[in-house]
Amino acid sequence: MKTLNFRLVLFAFALIFGIVFSIPTLTQSESGKKITLGLDLQGGLHMLLGIKDEIAIESRTKSIAASVKYLFDDEEIIFDDLRIAGPGRVTFELLDEDDVAKAKALLKKEIPGTVLAEDGLKFTLSMTPEEMARTKANAIKQAVDTIRNRLNEFGLAEPTVAKQGEDKILVEVPGIKTQADEQRIRELIARTAHLQLMAVDEDRAARVMSMSASEAKSYGDVILPDVYNEHEKYLLRSIPVLDGSMLTDAKVGFDQNNQPVINFTLNGQGAKIFGDFTAKAVGKRMAVVLDNKVYSAPVIRERIGGGHVQISGNFKLSEAHDLAIALRSGALLAPVYVMEKRSVGPSLGADNIKASSMALALGFILVVVFMVLYYGMAGVIADVALIGNLFLILAIMSLFGATLTLPGMAGIVLTVGMAVDANVIINERIRELLHEGKSVAKAIEEGYNKAFTAILDANVTTLIAAVVLWAYGTGPLKGFALTMGIGILASMLTAIVGTHGIYQWLLPKIDRKRLGFWFGIKTEGGK
Amino acid sequence: MEIFRYKKPLELMKQSKRFGILSILLVSVSLVLIFAKGFNYGLDFAGGTLVQVHYDQKAPIKKVREAITKDKKYEGASVTYFGNDNEIIIRTKNSSGSLGKDMGDTMRQLLKGTGHFEVRRVDMVGAKVGSELREKGMMSLFLAILGILIYVSFRFEWRFAVASVLALVHDVTIAMGAVVLFNVEVNLDTLAALLTILGYSLNDTIIVFDRIREGIQTSKESALDRIINESVTQTLSRTTLTSLTTFFVVLTLFLFGGEIIKGFSFTLLVGIIVGTYSSIFVASPLLMWLGFSVKDFREKEAEKLKREKEKEKMRQMYEGGTL
Numbered sequence: 001m002k003t004l005n006f007r008l009v010l011f012a013f014a015l016i017f018g019i020v021f022s023i024p025t026l027t028q029s030e031s032g033k034k035i036t037l038g039l040d041l042q043g044g045l046h047m048l049l050g051i052k053d054e055i056a057i058e059s060r061t062k063s064i065a066a067s068v069k070y071l072f073d074d075e076e077i078i079f080d081d082l083r084i085a086g087p088g089r090v091t092f093e094l095l096d097e098d099d100v101a102k103a104k105a106l107l108k109k110e111i112p113g114t115v116l117a118e119d120g121l122k123f124t125l126s127m128t129p130e131e132m133a134r135t136k137a138n139a140i141k142q143a144v145d146t147i148r149n150r151l152n153e154f155g156l157a158e159p160t161v162a163k164q165g166e167d168k169i170l171v172e173v174p175g176i177k178t179q180a181d182e183q184r185i186r187e188l189i190a191r192t193a194h195l196q197l198m199a200v201d202e203d204r205a206a207r208v209m210s211m212s213a214s215e216a217k218s219y220g221d222v223i224l225p226d227v228y229n230e231h232e233k234y235l236l237r238s239i240p241v242l243d244g245s246m247l248t249d250a251k252v253g254f255d256q257n258n259q260p261v262i263n264f265t266l267n268g269q270g271a272k273i274f275g276d277f278t279a280k281a282v283g284k285r286m287a288v289v290l291d292n293k294v295y296s297a298p299v300i301r302e303r304i305g306g307g308h309v310q311i312s313g314n315f316k317l318s319e320a321h322d323l324a325i326a327l328r329s330g331a332l333l334a335p336v337y338v339m340e341k342r343s344v345g346p347s348l349g350a351d352n353i354k355a356s357s358m359a360l361a362l363g364f365i366l367v368v369v370f371m372v373l374y375y376g377m378a379g380v381i382a383d384v385a386l387i388g389n390l391f392l393i394l395a396i397m398s399l400f401g402a403t404l405t406l407p408g409m410a411g412i413v414l415t416v417g418m419a420v421d422a423n424v425i426i427n428e429r430i431r432e433l434l435h436e437g438k439s440v441a442k443a444i445e446e447g448y449n450k451a452f453t454a455i456l457d458a459n460v461t462t463l464i465a466a467v468v469l470w471a472y473g474t475g476p477l478k479g480f481a482l483t484m485g486i487g488i489l490a491s492m493l494t495a496i497v498g499t500h501g502i503y504q505w506l507l508p509k510i511d512r513k514r515l516g517f518w519f520g521i522k523t524e525g526g527k
Numbered sequence: 528m529e530i531f532r533y534k535k536p537l538e539l540m541k542q543s544k545r546f547g548i549l550s551i552l553l554v555s556v557s558l559v560l561i562f563a564k565g566f567n568y569g570l571d572f573a574g575g576t577l578v579q580v581h582y583d584q585k586a587p588i589k590k591v592r593e594a595i596t597k598d599k600k601y602e603g604a605s606v607t608y609f610g611n612d613n614e615i616i617i618r619t620k621n622s623s624g625s626l627g628k629d630m631g632d633t634m635r636q637l638l639k640g641t642g643h644f645e646v647r648r649v650d651m652v653g654a655k656v657g658s659e660l661r662e663k664g665m666m667s668l669f670l671a672i673l674g675i676l677i678y679v680s681f682r683f684e685w686r687f688a689v690a691s692v693l694a695l696v697h698d699v700t701i702a703m704g705a706v707v708l709f710n711v712e713v714n715l716d717t718l719a720a721l722l723t724i725l726g727y728s729l730n731d732t733i734i735v736f737d738r739i740r741e742g743i744q745t746s747k748e749s750a751l752d753r754i755i756n757e758s759v760t761q762t763l764s765r766t767t768l769t770s771l772t773t774f775f776v777v778l779t780l781f782l783f784g785g786e787i788i789k790g791f792s793f794t795l796l797v798g799i800i801v802g803t804y805s806s807i808f809v810a811s812p813l814l815m816w817l818g819f820s821v822k823d824f825r826e827k828e829a830e831k832l833k834r835e836k837e838k839e840k841m842r843q844m845y846e847g848g849t850l
Contacts, residue, residue: 040787048656179646183632341629341651348579348647355785362783363776370772374528407716410788413780414723414795417773418730424772425734428765431529454737457682458730464674465726469719472667480719521529 007501011388014493018391025398035397036158036174038405038479041353043346044174045182049143049189049336051167056139056334057087057132059194064125065090065239067111070273077103082239083220088127097121139333144169147189147336149329154188154322168339175346182343184322192291192335193326195244195264197274197309198224198236200285200297208235227293227313234294236287241277243331246270250327252320255312260320262311264327271307279303290323356409363413364390367420375427376520381502382423385494389419392490393483408479415487418462422495426451431521440510440518444503448496455496459488531764539759540752543812550809554697557704566703569712569790570618570650572664574657576630578617579609579648580638586615590641598637610786614647622653664718668699671725679729683736684824690813691732694805698728698798705797711790720794727773728802731766732810738762739811743821744828751821755811763807770803 024032039046061084068090072079077099082092094100100121107116113131117124127135140163148161151173160172171189176182201221204211208223216223216235226232250264266274278286278300287297288311295313315323344352368386371379393412397404430447438446463485470481503510515521570577580586588606595601595617604619617634631649638644652660672692679688702724706713738758748754777799781792 050653050655179631179635183629186629338623338629338651339653340656341649343631343649345645345647347581347645352785352787355783356780356788359780359782359784362779366775366779367772370775374768406785406788407719407791410716410780410784410791413776413784414773417769417776418727420772421730421769424768425765428762428768432761450741454734457679457737458733461675461678461729461733462726464678465671465722465729468667468671468674469722472663472670473715473719477715477719480716484723 005501005504007497008505009501011385011494011498011501014392014498015388018388018395021395021398022391025394033398033401035394035402035404037349037353038403038408039172039174039342039349040344040406041349041404041409042174043344043349044172044176045185046173046340046342047171047186047189047338048164048340049147049169049171050339051140051143051169051336052334053136053139053167054087054334056135057127059333060127060135061088061090062239063243063245064111064114064127066242068092068107068125069239071106071110072103075102075106077106079103084238085124088132090125092123092125094121094123135333140167140169142330142333143336146330146332147171150188150325151185153325153329154185156185169336176343177346179345184318188322188326190336191323191326192332193244193323193329194291194331195247195327196240196289197242198240198287198289199277199281200287201235201237202284205235208233211235224287224289224292224294227290227295234287234297236289236294240289241286242266242270242273244327245331246273247327250324252317252324253310255310259312260315260317261313262315262320262324262327264309264311266307266309268307271305274307274309275303275305352406356406356413360409360413360416364416367416371420371423374520376516377518378423378427378430378520381499382420382427382495384502385423385491385498386416386419388494388498389415389487389490392494393487396486396490397483402482403479404483405479407477408483411480411483412487415484415491419487419491419495421458422451422455422491423499425455426496426499427519431519434515434519434521440512441507444500444507448500452496455492459492463488531767533760533763536753536756536760537763539756539808540812540815543808543815546808547812550697550805553704554700557700557707560704560707561700564707566707566713567710568657568661569714569717570652570657571714572657572661573620574622574652574654575618575620576622576649576651578631578634578646580615580617580634581645581647582613582615583643585612586644587641588615591615591617591638594637594641595634598633601637614786622651660715664715667718668721668725671722672696675725675729679733683740684819686814686817686819687736687740690810690817691729691736693813694732694810695725695729697809698724698801698805701801702794702798706794709793711793714790716788716791717794720791720798723795724798724802728798728805731770731802731806734765735759735762735806735811736814739814743824749821749825751815751819754821755815759807759811766803766807770799774799 021033023029025034028034065082065084069082078095080093080095082090085091094103104116107114107125111125113134114125114127117126144161144163147169148159151159151161156173156175158174160170162170164170173185176185201219204219204221211223213223217238220238221235222238223233223235226234246267246269248265248267250262253261253263255261281300282302283299285297285299288295288309290311295311368383371382373379375382390412393415426447429451430443433443433446434440466481466485466488470478470485473481510518586608588608592606595604595606600621601619604617606615606617608614609616619630621630623629629649629651631646635646672695675695676688676692679691699721702721706717711717735758738761739755742754742758746754746757748757774796777792777795780788781796784792
C-alpha cells in the first residue's frame with residue numbers, strides 16, 4: 001500500500017482539530033472555549049434601546065444653573081431671577097454693577113463649555129454647540145456603562161451591553177428564568193435613578209393644590225407628586241440643592257420599624273453643600289426626589305453634616321435592593337426607551353433546540369444514506385468528509401466563542417446539503433471518465449482537476465452572499481451567515497482535499513472490475 | 528445506482544423558446560402579485576408587538592379574543608394558532624417604548640382566567656427600527672447581486688455574468704411571488720432565505736456555465752446550442768442530485784424545524800425548485816440570446832494562449848541570455 005499522502009494527513013489533522021475543539025461544546029464542560037447558545041435557543045431578553053438625549057441637555061442645563069447659584073452664593077455675589085430659559089440656556093440678573101467682572105471670571109473658570117452674553121445687567125449663559133454634542137455623546141456612553149454596571153451587580157450570567165451605531169444600545173441578557181424576573185430586570189435598566197435633593201418653596205407651599213404648572217414655573221418652582229399618593233403634591237424650587245452625581249455609596253438598611261430604607265453617602269463637595277444648605281434652612285422642609293417623585297420631605301431640625309442621607313418609603317426588600325444598585329451605579333444622564341425587544345422564555349428555547357436538532361439529524365441521515373445508496377464506497381467517503389465538516393464547523397465556532405442561533409442551526413442544515421454537492425460534482429466527473437474507459441487512477445486525478453474550478457466558483461459566489469448577509473444582517477441573521485460561511489470554507493477542506501486524500505490512500509485497493517462497489521456504476525469491461 | 532445516463536445530448540435548446548415564455552409568464556405574474564397585493568410584512572419590517580402564549584390544553588382562542596378586547600388599545604389585535612392547538616400568537620400594530628411594563632405583562636393580566644398559560648415570547652419592534660431593517664435588507668440584496676456580477680465577469684465573460692444575474696433576478700422574483708401568493712409573513716429570516724437562494728441558484732448556474740466554458744474550449748462542436756446541449760446534459764445528473772438532497776434537507780427543516788422557521792424554509796423550498804429549473808432552462812438560453820459567439824471566444828482564448836506562449840518564449844530567451 002502506498003504510504004500516507006499529504007492530503008490525507010491534512011484531513012486527519014483537520015478531523016482531530018475538529019473533534020478536540022468541539023468536545024467542550026458537545027459535552028458542555030465547564031472549561032474550554034465553547035459555543036454559546038443564542039437567546040432564541042436558551043431563552044433570554046434582547047433589547048435595542050434608544051436614548052432621549054434632549055433630557056441629558058436639560059439636566060446638564062439644570063446642573064449649570066445649580067452651579068451658578070452655588071458659586072454666586074459662595075462668593076456673595078448678589079443676583080436675582082436665575083432661571084432656565086431653554087435647552088442649554090440659563091439667564092440671571094446681577095444687582096450690583098461692581099460684581100460683573102468678578103462674576104464673569106468666576107463663570108469662565110468654573111463652568112467650562114459655556115459662553116456668556118450680556119445685555120446690561122441681564123446675562124445669558126449658554127452651552128456651546130460642541131458642549132451640547134459632547135453631552136449627548138457622553139449620555140450614551142454613560143448609559144452603556146451604567147446599564148452594564150447595574151446588570152453586573154444584579155448578578156446575572158454574562159449580560160451583553162454595547163453601543164450600536166451612533167445612538168443605540170444593545171442589551172442581551174441570557175438565562176432569565178421567569179417573566180417576573182424579566183420585568184424586574186427591565187425596570188432596573190429603565191430606572192433613570194435621578195436623585196435630587198430639593199428645597200420646598202415654603203412661602204407658596206400652602207397654595208400648591210390649586211397652582212398650575214405654568215404658574216409654578218413663573219416662580220422658578222416645579223410641582224412634583226408623592227411617590228405613593230399621586231394626589232399629594234409638593235411645590236419645590238426647580239433648581240435642586242444637589243443631585244445624585246455627588247453620591248458615593250448607597251446601601252440597603254433598616255429603620256427603627258424594621259422597614260427597608262436606603263442609606264446613601266455624599267462626597268466631600270456634596271456633604272459641604274448639604275451642610276451649608278441645612279444650616280440655612282432650619283425649620284423648612286427638604287424633599288428627597290427620585291425620578292421626579294417625592295419619597296419624603298422631612299423638616300430640617302438642625303444643620304446636617306457628614307453627608308449621610310436616608311431615603312425611606314414603603315419599600316419591598318427586593319425593590320430597595322434594586323434601587324440601591326441603581327443609585328450606586330449612577331443615574332442615567334438621559335432616560336432610555338425600547339426600540340426593539342425580543343424575549344424568549346426558557347421552555348420555548350428548549351423547544352426550538354429540540355425541533356432544529358431533529359431537523360438537522362434527520363436531514364443529515366437522509367443525505368448520508370442517499371450518498372451511500374447512490375455512490376457506494378464513493379458515497380461513504382463523501383460521508384466521512386461530511387462528518388469531518390460538521391466537527392470543523394463546531395470547532396471553529398467554539399474557538400471564536402460564536403453564538404449559535406436558530407437561523408444558525410438552519411445554516412448548518414443547509415451546509416450539510418451544500419457540502420455534499422462538491423462530492424456529487426466530483427463523483428459525477430469520475431463516473432464520466434470511467435465510462436470513457438479511463439483507468440481508476442487517471443479518472444480520479446482528472447475528475448478532481450476538472451471539478452475544482454466549478455466547485456471553487458460556486459463556493460466563492462455563495463460566500464459573497466454570506467459575507468454581505470453577515471455585514472448587513474442584524475443579530476440572528478449574522479448567525480446564519482456565519483455558520484454558512486464557516487461551513488463553506490470547511491467543506492472546501494473536507495470535501496475536496498479530504499476525500500481526494502482518502503482516494504489516493506485507497507487507490508491500490510480499488511479494483512476496476514468492482515466499480516459497482518466503489519463508485520456505484522456498472523462496469524463496462526474495464527481495461 | 529445510476530439514474531442519469533445519456534448516450535446522446537438532450538435537445539434542450541430546441542425547447543428554449545417554450546421555457547422562455549414560461550419564465551416570462553411566471554416572472555410577470557410574480558411582479559403583478561408583488562406590486563398589486565404586496566408583501567405581508569411581519570413584525571421585523573412593519574413594527575408592532577407579538578406575544579406567543581402557550582396553554583396546557585387546547586388554547587381557548589375565543590375567550591382570548593374577548594379578554595384582549597377588554598383593553599381598547601388592543602382592539603385591532605389578531606389572535607391565531609401557531610403550529611399547534613396549544614400555542615397562540617397575539618399580534619398588534621402597537622409598539623411601546625416603555626421598559627417597565629411591556630405588552631407581555633399586560634397580556635398576562637388580561638388573560639387571567641382563560642386557563643393555565645405561559646407567555647413564552649414577547650417581540651416588539653418599533654416603527655423606526657422596522658423601516659431601518661427594511662432599508663438594510665434591500666441594500667444587502669442589491670450588494671450581493673452586485674458582488675456576484677463582478678466576480679462572474681472576472682471569472683468568465685460579461686455575457687455569462689449578465690445571464691447568471693438575469694437568472695438570479697428571475698429566481699428571486701418568482702420566490703418573492705410565491706411568498707406573496709401564499710401570504711407568507713416577510714421577516715428577517717425570509718430575507719435570509721432570499722439571499723440563500725441567490726447564492727444557491729448561482730451555484731447551480733455556475734456549475735453549468737463552467738461546463739459550457741469547458742465545452743467551448745474542448746468540444747468538437749462549434750455551434751453554441753449544441754455545446755450547451757452537451758454541457759447541460761453532462762451536468763444534468765449533478766444538478767438534479769444536489770437539488771434533490773438539498774431539497775430533502777430543507778423539507779425536513781420545513782416539516783420538523785418548528786413553526787418559527789417555516790417562513791424561511793418555505794421560501795427556500797420554492798427557491799430550490801426555481802433555481803434548479805432556471806440553471807437548466809433559463810440561464811443557458813440567455814447566453815445564446817445575449818449573442819455569445821463561440822468563434823470570437825475561441826479566437827480570444829487562442830490569442831491569450833499565444834501571448835502567454837510568447838511571454839514564455841521571451842522569458843526563456845531572457846534566461847538563456849539571448850535577449
